[in-house]
Amino acid sequence: xxxxxxxxxxxxxxxxxxxxxxxxxxxxxxxxxxxxxxxxxxxxxxxxxxxxxxxxxxxxxxxxxxxxxxxxxxxxxxxxxxxxxxxxxxxxxxxxxxxxxxxxxxxxxxxxxxxxxxxxxxxxxxxxxxxxxxxxxxxxxxxxxxxxxxxxxxxxxxxxxxxxxxxxxxxxxxxxxxxxxxxxxxxxxxxxxxxxxxxxxxxxxxxxxxxxxxxxxxxxxxxxxxxxxxxxxxxxxxxxxxxxxxxxxxxxxxxxxxxxxxxxxxxxxxxxxxxxxxxxxxxxxxxxxxxxxxxxxxxxxxxxxxxxxxxxxxxxxxxxxxxxxxxxxxxxxxxxxxxxxxxxxxxxxxxxxxxxxxxxxxxxxxxxxxxxxxxxxxxxxxxxxxxx
Amino acid sequence: xxxxxxxxxxxxxxxxxxxxxxxxxxxxxxxxxxxxxxxxxxxxxxxxxxxxxxxxxxxxxxxxxxxxxxxxxxxxxxxxxxxxxxxxxxxxxxxxxxxxxxxxxxxxxxxxxxxxxxxxxxxxxxxxxxxxxxxxxxxxxxxxxxxxxxxxxxxxxxxxxxxxxxxxxxxxxxxxxxxxxxxxxxxxxxxxxxxxxxxxxxxxxxxxxxxxxxxxxxxxxxxxxxxxxxxxxxxxxxxxxxxxxxxxxxxxxxxxxxxxxxxxxxxxxxxxxxxxxxxxxxxxx
Numbered sequence: 001x002x003x004x005x006x007x008x009x010x011x012x013x014x015x016x017x018x019x020x021x022x023x024x025x026x027x028x029x030x031x032x033x034x035x036x037x038x039x040x041x042x043x044x045x046x047x048x049x050x051x052x053x054x055x056x057x058x059x060x061x062x063x064x065x066x067x068x069x070x071x072x073x074x075x076x077x078x079x080x081x082x083x084x085x086x087x088x089x090x091x092x093x094x095x096x097x098x099x100x101x102x103x104x105x106x107x108x109x110x111x112x113x114x115x116x117x118x119x120x121x122x123x124x125x126x127x128x129x130x131x132x133x134x135x136x137x138x139x140x141x142x143x144x145x146x147x148x149x150x151x152x153x154x155x156x157x158x159x160x161x162x163x164x165x166x167x168x169x170x171x172x173x174x175x176x177x178x179x180x181x182x183x184x185x186x187x188x189x190x191x192x193x194x195x196x197x198x199x200x201x202x203x204x205x206x207x208x209x210x211x212x213x214x215x216x217x218x219x220x221x222x223x224x225x226x227x228x229x230x231x232x233x234x235x236x237x238x239x240x241x242x243x244x245x246x247x248x249x250x251x252x253x254x255x256x257x258x259x260x261x262x263x264x265x266x267x268x269x270x271x272x273x274x275x276x277x278x279x280x281x282x283x284x285x286x287x288x289x290x291x292x293x294x295x296x297x298x299x300x301x302x303x304x305x306x307x308x309x310x311x312x313x314x315x316x317x318x319x320x321x322x323x324x325x326x327x328x329x330x331x332x333x334x335x336x337x338x339x340x341x342x343x344x345x346x347x348x349x350x351x352x353x354x355x356x357x358x359x360x361x362x363x364x365x366x367x368x369x370x371x372x373x374x375x376x377x378x379x380x381x382x383x384x385x386x387x388x
Numbered sequence: 389x390x391x392x393x394x395x396x397x398x399x400x401x402x403x404x405x406x407x408x409x410x411x412x413x414x415x416x417x418x419x420x421x422x423x424x425x426x427x428x429x430x431x432x433x434x435x436x437x438x439x440x441x442x443x444x445x446x447x448x449x450x451x452x453x454x455x456x457x458x459x460x461x462x463x464x465x466x467x468x469x470x471x472x473x474x475x476x477x478x479x480x481x482x483x484x485x486x487x488x489x490x491x492x493x494x495x496x497x498x499x500x501x502x503x504x505x506x507x508x509x510x511x512x513x514x515x516x517x518x519x520x521x522x523x524x525x526x527x528x529x530x531x532x533x534x535x536x537x538x539x540x541x542x543x544x545x546x547x548x549x550x551x552x553x554x555x556x557x558x559x560x561x562x563x564x565x566x567x568x569x570x571x572x573x574x575x576x577x578x579x580x581x582x583x584x585x586x587x588x589x590x591x592x593x594x595x596x597x598x599x600x601x602x603x604x605x606x607x608x609x610x611x612x613x614x615x616x617x618x619x620x621x622x623x624x625x626x627x628x629x630x631x632x633x634x635x636x637x638x639x640x641x642x643x644x645x646x647x648x649x650x651x652x653x654x655x656x657x658x659x660x661x662x663x664x665x666x667x668x669x670x671x672x673x
Contacts, residue, residue, distance in 0.1 A: 201479060271516035277477060278510035279529035279582060280502050289528070290518060 044360050051361025054149035054162060055117035056109045057082055057138055063101040068092045078134055084111040086163040112144065114161035114354035120146055123353055152361060156327040157343065161354030166362055168326045172242055172337030173311060179246020179333065180253055180310050185303055188257030196265040197287050216255035223252045224316030232320060240321035240336035248320050249310040256309065260302025264295035297384040304377040308370050314341040340366045411445040413637050414660045417651040420636040425450040425590060425620040426471060431485035433466060440466045442644045453612055453621045455635030455652065457628065459667065462641040464624045468592050471622065472508040473501045506533055509583035513595040515575035517567030522559050525567040525578055526550060529586045545585060553581035554611050573604025580611065584619065591615065593623040597630065609634050628668060632656045640664040
């Protein structure tokens with residue numbers, strides 16, 4: 001006797017309920033994750049966006065003989081604490097370069113002190129009452145306002161918040177990643193090609209495989225120690241340089257690139273290899289002409305994601321001395337440099353209130369670069385993807 | 389139960405024909421060509437501890453179609469891959485015995501498998517054109533083997549190979565389109581064009597039509613018939629009618645052995661062994 005539809009439906013109800021429950025739970029997990037992300041990014045935006053604006057005030061600058069000796073004398077006493085000391089320090093230099101300035105007095109928009117900046121952005125207690133009154137007067141006269149902060153993108157680090165910028169860290173990051181990529185990409189891809197296409201499957205290669213997988217899970221600070229011991233102490237690579245930083249990050253990124261490249265190679269259908277062997281390709285020709293071009297999108301994606309990971313890494317760089325105060329925008333692989341996450345770390349420890357927004361601003365820049373790197377990875381995958 | 393029957397039947401071949409010499413077919417096909425292409429003697433093959441081919445003796449003649457038939461897992465594809473050493477790519481394969489071509493043992497140490505595959509081409513079960521243009525699919529291997537030096541020569545060779553594969557008229561206006569954009573049957577003919585472009589002596593076909601519709605299958609069968617004027621073709625097939633239609637000689641494999649190697653017509657009308665008869669008449673397989 002078979003069951004009637006009613007009986008079956010009654011039993012099915014429980015099953016449907018269970019699958020609905022599971023569906024809502026997984027949706028809930030997704031919403032929770034999305035909420036975390038939104039809160040995080042929203043917080044960063046609220047805290048970080050002000051960093052892209054900086055207060056400037058319009059003051060009379062006297063390019064007098066005295067000012068070339070004692071820079072603060074260039075502005076009148078009432079606005080002196082409001083002008084960036086960093087800006088004042090530049091005055092003698094400017095006068096030497098442009099002698100015709102001597103003896104003139106000009107109305108100029110100048111960089112304000114970070115306390116003025118914070119006052120205009122609404123942070124309480126940033127200014128003494130008397131100074132605050134002066135600022136209020138300037139604002140009313142249209143002589144103090146927030147403008148786009150180019151300094152943030154053109155300057156290196158500074159102890160004066162209004163002069164601190166991300167440029168030296170950005171350049172350091174680029175140089176470091178160039179080193180990492182030059183080491184990692186060829187070595188990683190060739191290792192993966194050897195293991196996947198050439199190596200015999202024996203105890204030794206299995207051991208190597210297991211160790212590569214383990215390496216990917218090693219805490220990154222240990223790679224920093226390794227870099228310190230090998231590169232700096234043994235090979236004498238300059239400390240704090242993008243060279244040593246890049247080589248250290250290469251140790252960390254190598255297993256990631258090897259693993260992603262191997263899975264990209266493995267995803268090439270065997271029919272293609274068979275076809276290539278069938279027309280008389282040598283192993284190397286099979287790899288070069290058929291397998292590598294097909295796995296290229298996967299390899300590139302993996303490498304870019306590995307690079308993005310390396311870019312956000314701070315711990316190993318602390319050990320090789322790359323968390324440093326670097327005021328000058330460098331350009332050499334062997335000079336001391338810092339990287340963006342290290343710069344963020346440094347700013348996060350600054351006591352000055354104005355560095356809070358610098359920290360968040362730095363994070364925003366780092367996130368923007370990471371997102372664009374990942375977008376590039378997606379784009380490359382789409383561009384090179386081929387059907388077979 | 390079934391195996392016992394088979395063993396029994398093997399001991400009592402219903403002999404109307406002469407006892408053939410090792411490797412020779414039981415009956416001669418008088419229309420066929422009998423210049424030797426590949427001589428196989430006492431070929432054994434193991435996958436690890438599992439013996440897949442047992443004491444295979446077979447002579448393959450030039451410019452014929454030789455069909456290999458037999459139930460799944462009987463070793464016919466494995467045997468086919470011995471002829472161009474594609475088994476080298478599989479881990480744990482061990483081969484003993486002789487596969488002789490043009491006076492050389494293909495398994496000997498100084499035989500370069502690349503040189504061998506240059507003379508023994510292969511077409512696979514699933515059409516597997518390279519994910520490149522139709523033109524590149526054909527031109528790639530000749531260029532790699534330095535068979536062509538100038539662009540004009542290469543163009544000519546591509547046209548000839550595609551014409552021989554019966555595909556030229558269909559693709560001559562879209563040579564730069566990807567090979568994978570063609571239909572399944574066209575893709576398989578492209579693979580045949582790719583194989584014949586390097587002017588091999590032998591073409592191995594591993595169930596070349598099993599993934600194709602009946603019309604494409606018929607086209608490929610006609611093509612095999614034409615190609616055998618230039619090439620020695622060894623084909624594996626599950627389709628008995630196909631073997632009967634295209635092959636000059638047919639070998640019946642079972643459990644890693646050649647049970648019967650015979651003139652195709654004789655094989656399908658009056659097989660020498662009971663086991664072959666059982667298989668052909670659909671008693672098992």
